[in-house]
Amino acid sequence: MPTASSTDQKIATALVVGAGTMGHGVAQLLAMHAVQVHLVDQSDEFLQRARSWIADNLDFMVALGELAENRVAAILGKINFTTDLTGKLAEAAYVLEAVNEDFGLKRRIWAILGEKSAPEAILASNTSSYDINELAEGVAHPERIVGTHWFHPPQITPCVEVIPAAGASQANIERVMDFLTGLGKVPTICRSAPGFVANRIQMALAAEAIALVEEGLATPAEIDRIVKTSFGFRLGAYGPFEIIDQAGADTYLGIYQYLHAKLGRAHFQPPRLLAAQVKAGRLGLKSSAGFYDYGPGAADAMRRDRDRKFYARLKLVKKEWQK
Ligand SMILES: NC(=O)c1ccc[n+]([C@@H]2O[C@H](COP(=O)([O-])OP(=O)(O)OC[C@H]3O[C@@H](n4cnc5c(N)ncnc54)[C@H](O)[C@@H]3O)[C@@H](O)[C@H]2O)c1
Incomplete structure (x- = not known):
């Protein structure tokens, strides 16, 4: 051998x-x-x-x-x-x-x-x-x-x-x-650090889903359905930073501020990096720059790209959800 x-x-x-x-x-x-x-x-x-x-x-x-x-x-x-x-x-x-x-x-x-x-x-x-x-x-x-x-x-x-x-x-x-x-x-x-990248994000998501059940706000089945048909649907096409850029950094910041004030939990503390982006006017697609830079016409191109990807995905998953 x-x-x-x-x-x-x-x-x-x-x-x-x-x-x-x-x-x-x-x-x-x-x-x-x-x-x-x-x-x-x-x-x-x-x-x-x-x-x-x-x-x-x-x-x-x-x-x-x-x-x-x-x-x-x-x-x-x-x-x-x-x-x-x-x-x-x-x-x-x-x-x-x-x-x-x-x-x-x-x-x-x-x-x-x-x-x-x-x-x-x-x-x-x-x-x-x-x-x-x-x-x-x-x-x-x-x-x-x-x-x-x-x-x-x-x-x-x-x-x-x-x-x-x-x-x-x-x-x-x-x-x-x-x-x-x-x-x-x-x-x-990835740099070697506890949980690397994906599990830091995945575990944070699971912790919040579990907390919602513990608080009696939704059942596991309801949460799974909401996640799969909302941002879970988008995640196969766009990562979190692309999604922030599409939604608007200012909108995200506002949500963090409200959740932190109401729920008082450390993980909803408005991230400093996000606040800095907003301060610098880097709001995402609507201001031509966010976590990514967008040239002229980029917002329209991105919207078409998004629609193409989403309609293709919708065909694949619709049948699963209609069962
Ligand atoms: N399960 C997942 O979804 C997942 C995803 C990504 C990473 N991981 C990681 O992958 C690793 C394996 O996880 P898993 O889910 O396959 O675990 P598992 O329990 O299904 O399998 C582990 C295997 O290792 C064998 N084993 C234990 N001691 C051994 C030894 N001395 N010599 C030879 N074989 C031995 C066990 O008999 C068992 O078959 C873990 O580090 C886990 O964290 C798991």
């Missing part, structure tokens, strides 16, 4: 440790892109479970017309289901740690990854929240440590947050970005 050190920079072999909710999906996607994968878990029972999840996913892709039936066996054949972490590590050019979100467990796995992997292999964690520098502390060759935070279900969801450790080399960051792009993902580099 070739070792990672005998291969060039192309990632042909990967190892995923933790064949659970995330690990099996990542292994599936890698295998679909002809990457040889060692999928490692602690017992044959977990590996059997992962194998049947992947087989089911692939069969359903065939049923949906997303995959040719004659590819299924070859994809499954790319995955070696194994409990032998230490024996297989040296073969992998990309190693993803995807065990449970338990700091002590991850540290124990990382000690093994550091010791047994090829020195030039990319070492990554799928952690949702831990600082990659803390997880990988003491691991040799820090230039190869680049976290890759995949989103559930990883075989489908486009985003991967790429989190370089403090010592990661630019060449390895680029190598990870190229690898993920080649897998059809949309990777974005």
